[in-house]
Amino acid sequence: MQNIVDFVLELDKLKQVTRKTRVLNSDRYENSAEHSWQIALLASSLAPYAVEAVDMDRVVAMLLVHDIGEIETGDTIVYAESGWEERKAQELACVTRIFGMLPAEQGQRLLALWNEFEAAETAEARFAHAADRAMPVLLNLANNGQSWRENGIRHQQVVDRIGPPVRHGCPALWDYLESRLAMAKEKGWLA
């Protein structure tokens, strides 16, 4: 039991990993723990828009663990242009350590979910990526483009970086975002 307790207390650190998007109607930057909760519910709500068979319980399980590696690396804005491979290696080392705190069978289950998300090859992982990438866009669209403006993000960067994973995982969601992003550009929320 103590190893499970140690594990869940280690997870507490994800509440202190801040992202670039602020909580709506708040000055506080959201953290990766509450973000993980929100996208799990976004993904399961999007179930009717899946275009291939998806085990939604596995999507949710993946989303709950996918950011845990940030406990050691911190969050990196998706528009960063370099350093991804090194960060992913650091995140893998981090989750290997943290999931390794659990009894072997459960630790391996969580590590498999984390790796499945990273590989983005299964239908579940693609769907999970769509929810993960879409969420900060949805918050920005509701927030006058807050994190785009704070970080000087261009419309084309969003289209290039968010478009493919969202379109591959949930085409209807990209159709929705594409038109909203055009509006955001007109409003000057995106450079």
Next chain:
Amino acid sequence: MQNIVDFVLELDKLKQVTRKTRVLNSDRYENSAEHSWQIALLASSLAPYAVEAVDMDRVVAMLLVHDIGEIETGDTIVYAESGWEERKAQELACVTRIFGMLPAEQGQRLLALWNEFEAAETAEARFAHAADRAMPVLLNLANNGQSWRENGIRHQQVVDRIGPPVRHGCPALWDYLESRLAMAKEKGWLA
């Protein structure tokens, strides 16, 4: 699609519902969104300690939605002695409104999960309650009894209020907590 987007943006408000427990090594009070994420992972990690067959995916799904009613009522410390029925009625009205933003089938699925948790009659709901009730105790044990001390909580209150649901849902977890709580009392973290 817009109704799902409106739903997930409404959920953002749970990030602003603060609880009585602080994030470890931080002055910030945790919120109910990140708490929901943490207990979903606590519950799934505790799977080997389930004493009856439990569909862990449903436990996780329940834990992700169980606090959403607090968007309108706020969080109430578990040791409050009155007002529970009225608050639960308010929470039910709140989740009925929020889950009603989704297409009928999905909204009903989430409402059923919320009601199942509240009724605490299925093995899954009992297991979910054990994780939910145990988590602030685990944080307090790691935090010199922070929320107990701030709220003048007595050892007997914890035993009376946390003991039964944790014992019913996950007896091994209560065995663990019981001995740790005795130690917490000796240290003066509980009145």
